[in-house]
Amino acid sequence: MQTLQFSDYIKNYPFEEIKLQLQNINQDCKHTKNKIENILNKSLQYEHIPWNEFLYLISTPALEYLEPIAQIAYKITRKRFGKAILIYAPLYLSNECKSICTYCGFSYNNPIKRRTLSIEEAYEEAMILHNQGIRHILLLTGEDYRNTPVSYIGEVAEKLKNHFSSIGIEVYPLKEEEYKYLRTKGVDSLTIYQETYDPIRYKEVHLQGVKKRMEFRLNCPDRGGLAGLRKIGIGALMGLSDPQTEVAMVGLHAQYLLKKYWKTHITISLPRLKPAENFQNVPVISDKIYVLFLCALRIFLPDVGLILSTRESPYFRDHVIPICITQISAGSKTEPGGYSGKEATEQFHIEDHRSIPEIVEMLKSKELDPVFTDWVYVMK
Numbered sequence: 535m536q537t538l539q540f541s542d543y544i545k546n547y548p549f550e551e552i553k554l555q556l557q558n559i560n561q562d563c564k565h566t567k568n569k570i571e572n573i574l575n576k577s578l579q580y581e582h583i584p585w586n587e588f589l590y591l592i593s594t595p596a597l598e599y600l601e602p603i604a605q606i607a608y609k610i611t612r613k614r615f616g617k618a619i620l621i622y623a624p625l626y627l628s629n630e631c632k633s634i635c636t637y638c639g640f641s642y643n644n645p646i647k648r649r650t651l652s653i654e655e656a657y658e659e660a661m662i663l664h665n666q667g668i669r670h671i672l673l674l675t676g677e678d679y680r681n682t683p684v685s686y687i688g689e690v691a692e693k694l695k696n697h698f699s700s701i702g703i704e705v706y707p708l709k710e711e712e713y714k715y716l717r718t719k720g721v722d723s724l725t726i727y728q729e730t731y732d733p734i735r736y737k738e739v740h741l742q743g744v745k746k747r748m749e750f751r752l753n754c755p756d757r758g759g760l761a762g763l764r765k766i767g768i769g770a771l772m773g774l775s776d777p778q779t780e781v782a783m784v785g786l787h788a789q790y791l792l793k794k795y796w797k798t799h800i801t802i803s804l805p806r807l808k809p810a811e812n813f814q815n816v817p818v819i820s821d822k823i824y825v826l827f828l829c830a831l832r833i834f835l836p837d838v839g840l841i842l843s844t845r846e847s848p849y850f851r852d853h854v855i856p857i858c859i860t861q862i863s864a865g866s867k868t869e870p871g872g873y874s875g876k877e878a879t880e881q882f883h884i885e886d887h888r889s890i891p892e893i894v895e896m897l898k899s900k901e902l903d904p905v906f907t908d909w910v911y912v913m914k
């Protein structure tokens with residue numbers, strides 16, 4: 535029997551209807567403010583906030599309450615996660631991609647320097663990170679099933695598994711059996727961002743390749759959950775469609791996964807679009823509303839991990855990490871071979887170029903605990 539998947543679940547939450555609902559909440563300022571005050575009183579008592587109340591916390595009138603919202607988010611984060619901030623690093627295995635996504639530097643139609651690391655090269659790159667203390671590593675590829683098949687990802691993971699306590703993947707969407715196979719090779723976590731939950735926009739920006747199949751991607755976290763992966767990360771690329779509605783949908787998706795795969799740790803990231811090869815006109819999502827989104831997610835879903843990437847500036851990261859973030863990347867390179875200085879084009883420009891020791895020092899100066907291992911993989 536086919537089990538319920540997220541693509542079925544969200545049929546009750548059409549993107550355009552949620553967008554309209556949020557527009558009404560934004561406009562009915564007096565009612566919205568009363569509602570926000572009630573929600574904040576409940577949150578102070580650590581009461582659960584249902585999804586329809588979460589919508590008020592990400593509304594435009596909620597910006598006036600950013601300070602108390604951030605204070606509550608801070609308290610919940612410390613209560614649930616203590617002072618621990620997990621540090622991980624991405625390892626780009628390849629920038630070859632057969633898909634065309636209008637916002638991405640790796641898009642098939644971009645004339646960039648392409649490279650796929652050999653297993654040995656991937657190992658060398660990984661050991662550079664290992665020597666800097668990294669124990670949680672995230673393997674990334676584009677969508678090129680021929681040049682970077684599942685067997686290749688499995689081989690890389692197998693080679694690394696004795697050196698890293700956690701191996702994650704952020705690759706093209708796979709089938710449940712393929713996730714199960716990768717688990718046997720040492721992979722324990724999956725990151726798969728939907729990019730946009732807006733079906734119209736999804737079609738406009740995904741022009742070629744497997745990525746065009748929105749439903750297949752939407753159900754990918756389900757397949758990872760069914761395969762028994764320990765950690766699943768979801769998110770939306772902020773700037774592709776209406777940001778408030780995207781955050782509403784990410785919250786809904788995370789809540790659905792938390793209920794259904796209760797043994798799996800769910801994480802959320804909201805990467806803001808950055809300029810890339812052939813993609814320069816990037817919409818601005820203000821720092822203020824971005825912080826509001828993160829804090830509202832923390833209040834709505836106290837147990838999710840919240841990730842802030844090196845796409846953000848050092849100043850911004852330094853000020854936001856202590857409020858509600860639980861995981862960060864550090865010392866990142868977004869091109870294959872980047873850690874050993876090989877030439878290839880990066881996926882996007884990063885803003886925080888600080889080294890791993892510098893990030894550790896920054897966290898300590900904020901009385902946070904940098905953590906390199908919060909999980910150890912044990913093969914049964």
Ligand code: SF4
Pocket residue numbers: 631632633634635638639640641642675676677745
């Ligand atoms: S977003 Fe992914 S699938 Fe799309 S072009 Fe970039 S690497 Fe390829």
